[in-house]
Amino acid sequence: MCQTILLSYDLRIPDTRYFPKNLGNYSGWGEILSLPFTLTVINSTANFDVDKLFQELTTEEKVSLIAAANFYHSNGVERLDIPSFRFSDGPNGVRGTLMFFGVPAACFPNGTSLASTFNKDLLKECGELMSVEAEHKGVQVIMGPTTNIQRGPLGGRGFESYSEDPYLAGMATASIVSGIQKSGKVASTLKHYVCNDFDHERFSSDSRVTERALREIYLEPFRLAVKYSQPKVIMTSYNKVNGVHCSENPHLLQEVLRDEWKWDGMTMSDFFGTYSSVPAIKNGLDIECPGPTKFRRWEIIKHLLQSKEGNLSEEDIDVHVRRVLNLIKYLVEGRGTTKFDFTQDEKNNTPETSRKLRKAAGEGIVLMKNDTGLLPLSKKDSIVVIGPNAAAFNAYSGGGSATMDPYYLVTPLQGIKNKFGDVDYAVGCYTYKALSGLFEGMTNDLDSSKPGVRATFYLKGKEDRLADDKPYDVKVIDKSVIFLADYEHPAVDLRTKLFYIDFEGFYVPEFTGDYKFGCQVFGTALIYIDGKLLIDDQTKQTRGTFCFSSGTVEVTAVTHLEAGRKYKVTVEYGSGITSKVGTDFGAGGLQVGISRIIDPAEEIKHAAALAKSHDKVVLCIGLSNEWESEGYDRDDMKLPRETNQLVEAVLEANPNTVIVNQSGMPVEMPWLKDAHSVVQAWYGGNESGNAIADVLFGDVVPSGKLAITWPIKNEDNPAFLNFHTEKGRVLYGEDVFVGYRYYQKLQRDVAFPFGHGLSYTEFKYENLKVATDKDTLNASVKVSNVGQVAGKEVVQLYISPVAPSIIRPVAELKAFEKVELKAGKSAVVSLSTDLKHACSYFDEFAHKWCLEAGKYKVLVGSSSADIRLTGEFTVDTTVFWTGL
Structure with a gap:
């Protein structure tokens, strides 16, 4: 059923960064237009029939659905009422859009912090809160959690992953995903599939890993998450695994994910992590991100289909279209409408x-x-x-x-x-890596009630501007670390992302002395003090780690400032495309800072x-x-x-x-x-x-x-x-x-072992019982709080094979439970796990998991190094298995 109404409406052109399609080339920002239009009211709670819609799609519309529209939106098909959906980072909250000038959000503890709770119920509650946050950010798909393995302590993104242990990482992930998807309104995205465990040369790095390690360590948390929480989306990683990029790796995307695990969700690439048209489509990547697409433009795919280059067929595309439509169906049915609300607000700040x-x-x-x-x-x-x-x-x-x-x-x-x-x-001392905090300590002539600088946006650089060239936007910016990777504006060409910003404001030092200024940029930047050039990060640039390793090393300069004097500071910025060293990673970034020089001693x-x-x-x-x-x-x-x-x-x-x-x-x-x-x-x-x-x-x-x-x-x-x-x-x-x-x-000493953590009370373990049947390992232990205050204890269960036929770890975490006890109280803690999951290793010759016959020890304690009780059981028959 539908009804058509003719209306006239005063429309304020919105910030189109929040929408999947540019609303027009308007020079005004917030311009008022009086527009007649027809409003068709559709019964949007009707069943989202994937088969019917699929038959009505043109080939061009199908191709549009398997690539993102922009940084945070999929493409929709308006004529068929197929909605665009919004996706957003991420790992420790829901940012919405954008990194630059975005709506404030709830920031959760980082991944290792969440995993260190060892509390599955609490993590599920965190996932539920993330889902609520998504609703307040107009987001339907959260790009998180991150479930990569922490191979070593130096990984740049190690903080956002959960653990070095695949079982803990997998169960933490499953708990978060279950919480996010509990409402049925929001989808969760596991990332980064797989072996994206460090950031050095991550777009081209080839992770050479044995199939056994791949299965037992790096794929295992993903497998556990799929088994226990069925995430709707999985994001592929930037790197290669054994010679093939993950976004076009048939072993990972088809053989493991689809054939073995029977997972039927949607895959998406990490941003700018698609490297081909045909291999990515034929080998399992459903959506290329972000938009505008590089490899799935209609003119490219049309040519490939017509010329048969790469043996690409429409059937190859159809597989991905159905998965995208199935995700949209999940979102539509969970919300009861095809009209997704992209409104962003701070109302969950409660x-x-x-x-x-x-x-x-x-x-x-x-x-x-x-x-x-x-x-x-x-x-x-x-x-x-x-x-x-x-x-x-x-x-x-x-x-x-x-x-x-x-x-x-x-x-x-x-x-x-x-x-x-x-x-x-x-x-005590400074610990900055690069200077920041300049804009936060400045004032401006645009809004004297707010700290920060006046930011004036132009389409031309200062040298090319004419007298009548007007800025397309003006803002007050109060942060000195600015990421513009996802910045969009109707006035800016979506493909080139060329624009310029003049930051102007006033700095009044509290103390007289020498001050160091710093700048690092993805793009170009010049810093002036009272009209005198202080830092040139434009003429000559050296590649550094700033802005996802697309920017320059920090350029610094020292100048003397007098206390109480008002200095005018100007930063002339050119967007990412003006960089001499950067790569194609969005619209750019800038970090500027200041610090009074002190004597550390x-x-x-x-x-x-x-x-x-x-x-x-x-x-x-x-x-x-x-x-x-x-x-x-x-x-x-x-x-x-x-x-x-x-x-x-x-x-x-x-x-x-x-x-x-x-x-x-x-x-x-x-x-x-x-x-x-x-x-x-x-x-x-x-x-x-x-x-x-x-x-x-x-x-x-x-x-x-x-x-x-x-x-x-x-x-x-x-x-x-x-x-x-x-x-x-x-x-x-x-x-x-x-x-x-x-x-x-290796019996190597560590500062603190895995699973370690003290309390203000003490816990006693006793009476371990172990029982097995064909499928399950069950253990129970009595835990008593023998201290003076109430507290929580994490009971950890490790499995140790007694005489394995191949080299295996001494012990591996296979179950844990957290119990809260008042002082003087006791409880029996039950731990249960699938027997084959607890005891198997991956046999590379059989290309299957092997539950090997033999004796196994059960080690129960307060950490991997603090084992309080041991038990034993026997597996009578060797079994090979695959799947979840």
């Missing part, structure tokens, strides 16, 4: 959202060391807070596609003040003196979203700049120092033997500071367990010799011995 984020962040915090009982702190103590991370505004999340504009941010210093009251504070001396004058010290150190980010890997495991010198000086001045480290992956701690209390706080999202304070003062009893092994030094880790691309390939030489599997096999 006390309930904050409570959930705070709970998730607190439960992931790991108490790694507390040998003198320094923690929890007392509010009666005299406390000083020291360290660069205490007041940092870039340690709530890692960088890259995880970046978002949070609703708000509570730093550790603010969280402690919220709990304790005012405290003394000293920064004097700052550390001052911090040590302050530490000595107080009872207790909270020393906040670690990394940030510029050290751990998509686009590049860390060079080493060391803490930045003078951090270690600061820690050593403060510990010497006051042994009653609690060290709070924020990082997504391990860092070296050369002072560890001298530190009595160490807390791993990860990147906690919006509620980072409050969650840290909750644990420090005992309002939350720590219950997090390390989702990754913490090596003593980088050279100890299993991927040390193979964690980079050499001449196009990277050898996964550690094979199945990733993480704790390696350290246990």
Whole structure:
């Protein structure tokens, strides 16, 4: 049924970045037009009949459906009421659109933090909250979670993945996906399929990995997620696996995903991760992202179909079209309409959202060391807070596609003040990788009520502008790190993305002295102080790691500034296409910063003196979203700049120092033997500071367990010799011995083992029972809280083959449960798992999983190195199997 009505309407041209199609070449932004139009009201709750729609599609319309329209939208077919859907990052929240000038969002704890909760129910609740966030961002498909394996501690995106252990990673992923898809209105996207475990030369790197390691380690979390949560979408990774790009790899996309696992969802490429027309279509990639398409333009596909080049047929395309339509059917039926709402808002910024984020962040915090009982702190103590991370505004999340504009941010210093009251504070040292913070400290002549600079957008550079050339947009920008990868505007050519921005504002220094200015850019940039050129990042450029490794190295300059004087600062920016070193990765990016030059030794001396004058010290150190980010890997495991010198000086001045480290992956701690209390706080999202304070003062009893092994030094880790691309390939030489599997096999010491985490109470294990039948392994153990306060314990079950016929890990995690107990209380904890999943290895000769006959030990404990009880069972008959 439908009804047609003739209306006249005053239409304000919207921000078309939020829509899949350009609404026209309008010079005005927010221009009012009076337009007559007809409105056809369709019964949009009608059944979305895929077969019927498929028959009505033209070949050109089919081709349009298998490529994205732009950065965050699929193509729709308006005449058939096939809607476009919106997809959005990502790993630790739902950004919506865009990275630049986007709508603030809820920032969740990073991946390793979430996995360190070892709490499947909590992770499902996080997924449900992500789904609610998606609704408030007009998003139907969330591009997350990230379920890659952390081969080593230096991976740029390690922070957004869950674990080095495939079982923990898989179950964490399944829990998040189940939560996201519970409402039936939002689809979840597993990424990055597969072996995208580092970022060095990620577009071309060839991951050479044995089939056994591929199955047991790298594909396993994806398999578990498919088995237990059936994600609607899987994103392919940039890299090759054994010589073939993942986005066109028939073994991965067809043989494993479709034939063995019987998964019937939709695949999409990572952004700019499609490398061909014919192989990608024939081998299993459903949608090329982002748009506008490079390889699936109608004129290209039409020629291929007509000429039979590459043996491409319409039937090859039809397979992908049906999968896209099936995803849309899921979304339409879940929402009861084909009219998807793309409205974005901040209305989910509520006390309930904050409570959930705070709970998730607190439960992931790991108490790694507390040998003198320094923690929890007392509010009666005299406390000083020291360290660069205490007041940092870039340690709530890692960088890259995880970046978002949070609703708000509570730093550790603010969280402690919220709990304790005012405290003394000293920064101790700088830890920036590249300078930032310039625009945040400036004022402008466009809106004096807001900090930031006036940003004026042009289609021509300054040298080419005529007197009557007007800007197409003007904004106030209050952030110095600007990613424009997904920036679009009706005035800007969607293919070239050529535009220019003049940033202008005023800076008034608080102190007289020498100041260092810095700039890194994907595009070009010139920085002027009072009309005098200070930095030229345009004439000559050197490739660096900025902006997903598409930008320049940082260019710096030092100038003397007088306190209280008003300086005019101008930055002339040209978009990504003007770069001399960049690649085609969106519209560009800019980072500008300033820092007063200090004497590091004097700052550390001052911090040590302050530490000595107080009872207790909270020393906040670690990394940030510029050290751990998509686009590049860390060079080493060391803490930045003078951090270690600061820690050593403060510990010497006051042994009653609690060290709070924020990082997504391990860092070296050369002072560890001298530190009595160490807390791993990860990147906690919006509620980072409050969650840290909750644990420090005992309002939350720590219950997090390390989702990754913490090596003593980088050279100890299993991927040390193979964690980079050499001449196009990277050898996964550690094979199945990733993480704790390696350290246990070699009996190598670590700083902290996998699964480790202390509490403010103690737990006793007793009465382990183990039983098996044909399909299932069941175990139970009595756990008692023998301490003085209520707390949560993670009971971990590992399987160890007694006499395997091939080399195997000493033990592997195969089940875990988290139990909450009041002081003096006990509970029987049951752990159950599929027998074949718990005990099998992948046999490369049979090309099947092998459940080998023999004896197996059951190891139950509080970590991989703290086994409290052991049991045993026997598998009588060897069985080979495939699939889920």
